[in-house]
Every structure is written in C-alpha cells, then in structure tokens.
Amino acid sequence: MSLPLLPDRQCGGCVECCRVIPLSLPELSKPTGQLCAYCVDGAGCSVHAIRPQTCRTWFCLWRVIELSDDWRPDRSGVVVRPDGIEDGVITLFVVRRSEFLASEELFAVVAGWLAEGVEVALSVPGPVGTYPARAVVSDWLRPAVEAGDPDDFTRRVLLSLDKLEQHDWQPDGIEPRYAVTG
Template sequence: MLPLVPGRTCGGCVECCRAIPLSLPELSKPTGTLCAYCVDGAGCSVHEIRPQACRVWFCLWRVVELPDDWRPDLSGVIVRPDGIEDGRITLHVERVTDFLARADLFATVGQWIAEDIEVAFSLPGPAGHLPVRAVATDWLRPAIETGDAAAFLERLMALLDSLSRHPFEPDGIETRYAVGGSAPV
C-alpha cells in the first residue's frame, strides 16, 4: 500500500465504491454499481469491518499532493493507483466535467509525461461492464510539448469520444453481500 497524504480523507467521496468491481467471498459487486454498504455522499456503513481490499485501495488523490478539487467526486476523475510503481497512471473519467479543461490538469499530465510516466485515460461502461482504457501519452505529447492547452483538450476529448464508442466487456460479477455475516439493509 502506498503511503497516504497526512490529514487527507475521502470525506463524502464514494466514487471508488461505485466504480471498482469486487469479487470477494464476503462482498461481490459489479463494476459501476454503488456498494450496498455505501451511503452515497457519506461513506462505508461497515467501515470498521470492511474487507481488506477496501482497506488498501486508495485513489492517487489520497496518495499524491494534488489540489483538493482533484477529489474524484468533485473532478469526475479517479486517478487510479494501479501501475504507479511501474510508471503508469490511469485517469478514469467517471463523468466529463469542466475539470478536464483546467490548466492544472494540463500542467500535471504534462509533468507526468515529461517524467516518462505512461498516461492513460479510461471511461466506464454501463453498470456490470468493464471500463475501456487507452494509453494517451504519445497522442497528447504534441500538445504538451508545444504548451498548447486548447490542442490538449481537443485531443483529450477526441480520445474520450473514441473510447465511448468502444464495445464494453461484461465483468461477469454476481452481486453478493455478506460482510460481517450479514447483508445490508
């Protein structure tokens, strides 16, 4: 597990509780469905006894010094930690917001690319389907290298449009709730 930014909490953000699929003996939920133990806008109702997978997974907003408005429920983007130790970052766009046009997104993605970090974007499919993902490093690099934020946004939106037309694969996960031996009410 990566170390967390001191003093930073999820607060009312529950985006990972919706986006991430789980297939555990005590908890199984399809991709894109809010966990039944989660109270939208408040968090986990079984926080003290939640599964280990839920205890160790945090978005990069909890791990890296990113501005507060990068929090997934505010930005619409979950910066996924999987792959970070291998030089890969995926920005999972839960919903298209004005955040995608922000100068600090352009600057941060540019910095990651300059540091030879592979940058990818993903989009969710319908509930119960895996997201689609594409590495965007080389596609975004020309706009980054020329400092052209408008071209960056144009390329990013074209990428997201292309991803939205991609076929989504079912995740095959059956819903099952039994954390602590009981189903949610």
C-alpha cells in the same frame, strides 16, 4: 496494493471508488459501476469498521500524491487509479465529464508526468457490469503538451474519451453478494 497515504487527506463524502471498482470477494461482490450496497452516497461506508481488507488498502492517487482538492474524484469526475504506478503508468479514469478536463491544472499535472517519463492512460466506464475501456494516450497528448497548448490538449483528451466511449463493452460477470459481518 497499499501506498502510503498523505496525512490529513480524507475521502470525506467522495465514494467514487465504491461505485466504479468491481469487487469479487467472498464477503463482498459487486459489478463494475454499481454503488456498493454498504455505501451511503455522499457519506461513505456504513460498515467502515469491518470493511474487507481490499477496501482498507485501495485508495485513489488523490489520497497518495500531492494533487489539489480539485482532483478529489467527486469534484473532478476523475479517479486517478494506482494500478500500474509501479510500472510508470497513471490511469485517469474519467467517471464523468466536468470542467476539470479543460483546467489548466489538469494540463500542468499531466505535462509534468509526461516530462518525468510517466505514461498516461485514459479510461471510461461502460454500462454497469461491464469492464471499462482504457488506452495509453501519452504519445497522442505529447504534441499539445510540448507546444504548451492547453486548448489542443483538452481537444485531444475529449477526442480520446469519445473514442473510448465507442468501446465494445464486455461483461465483468460479477453477481452482487453482500455478506460482510462483524
């Protein structure tokens, strides 16, 4: 999927998608949760000019929709995944817990999405080489949102993450292969 990007918004040193997204392409294959061998942590892609098409077109929603810089995945610990956006679902892939999860901004943005009828899912990574766990949590979060209670919202988010982290992790079966050539 290729969504129009916001002008003047760059990944910078954020490489979370290069770590969390599994790839199984002829020229590049890496398991879920493993940093791509072409990626320089905190700097970006070392083969950027000749990277695969998938890497050219996949962007987290921080690059696509108006979210503050606090939402940038390397700052927030949350990759806002674009998959499902056409079906009205936004997935917050929590790659690491941070203070952002208890922020007024997260509460306000998710409340806005729910008010617009957007479904919200939470997802967490498992061990390297396993599929992440994911669940739609709109109905679970809605009472806290409707009550205007950010503390209850945070409690519900954290309980959801605790439950997801108890998932029975399934291997993704992807063997690393690096053959990008220019």
